[in-house]
Amino acid sequence: MSPVIEVRDLRKTYGAGDTAVHALRGLDLTVEKGEYLAIMGASGSGKSTLLNILGCLDVASSGQYLLDGIDTGEFDEEQLSLLRNRKIGFVFQSFNLVPRTTALANVELPLVYAGVRRAQRRERALAALDLVGLKDRVHHRPNELSGGQQQRVAIARALVTSPAIVLADEPTGNLDTESSRDVLGILDRLNASGRTVVLITHEDEVAAHAMRTVRVVDGRVAGVLV
Ligand SMILES: Nc1ncnc2c1ncn2[C@@H]1O[C@H](COP(=O)(O)OP(=O)(O)O)[C@@H](O)[C@H]1O
Ligand SMILES: [Mg+2]
Structure with a gap:
């Protein structure tokens, strides 16, 4: 196995001086290709900060992050966003869909950024929505969908670019039990098809879907639970 994520001595400080927060x-963290990793830890321990850096949505203050062997520290913002678009699918607790546009248009969006032509965009977005069981909801807007359906749209959007890595920050945090089960089932299938999945949760039942769990305490990885 080879690592897809390698993080060494990662530090992130928000603000400066007296009000600085050392998140x-x-x-240190290594994630192997094809792994399904759960990250647990108390609120405020730095989990989202870590995932945002892994997803190239933010950069560390210091330390090293190798993504697929590439040192992301040498990249400028534009290169990072290209890397993100090509390799990473991100799923948020609050779905983060574009409100006044359809499920289909939401899922097509990453392909617009990637420069994929309209016909192919449509075809791939429809296939992704089909994969999450929303074939019959493609023309609905987010406010016409349940929370679970919105999260499935968000997952379709995350996987439409065929990313090697799917990062999910408490993806079931706002969902009822049944919708949570749907979403976790989809993540399980994504992992079974070879994608690396890293998920933040504070629920043991959710973490049980992963192969390995790490616990973050005060901005460091504490114990490794198998
Ligand atoms: N954008 C930000 N600006 C300032 N402080 C932040 C910011 N984001 C997170 N923090 C702080 O960093 C610490 C870690 O936050 P976070 O990574 O969101 O933790 P978790 O996801 O584990 O709850 C917290 O003390 C939080 O208040
Ligand atoms: Mg968080």
């Missing part, structure tokens, strides 16, 4: 304090 990550020398965090």
Whole structure:
């Protein structure tokens, strides 16, 4: 196996001086290709900060992050966003869909950024929506969908670019039990088809879907639970 994510002595400080918050304090983490990793830890321990850096949505203050062997520290913002578009699918607790546009248009969006032509965009977005069981909801807007359906649209959007890595920050945090089960089932299938999945949760039942769980305490990886 080869690592797809390698993080060494990662530090992230928000703000400066007296009000500085040290969110990550020398965090080390390796994730193998095809792994399904759960990240647990108390609120405020730095989990989202870590995932945002892994997803190239934010950069560390210091330390090293190798993504697929590439040192992301040498990249500028534009290169990082290209890397993100090509390799990473991100799923948020609050879905983060574009409100006044259809499920289909939401899922097509990453392909617009990737420069995929309209006909192919449509075809791939429809296939992704089909994969999450929303074939009959493609023309609905987010406010016409349940929370679980909105999260499935968000997952379709995350996987439409065929990313090697799917990062999910408490994806079931706003969902009822049945919708949570749907979403976790989809993540399980994505992992079974070879994608690396990294998921943040504070529920043991959710973490049980992963192969490995790490616990973040005060901005560092504490114990490794199998
Ligand atoms: N954009 C930000 N600006 C300032 N402080 C932040 C910001 N994001 C997170 N923090 C702080 O960093 C710490 C870690 O936050 P976070 O990574 O969101 O933790 P978790 O996801 O584990 O709850 C917290 O103390 C939080 O208040
Ligand atoms: Mg968080």
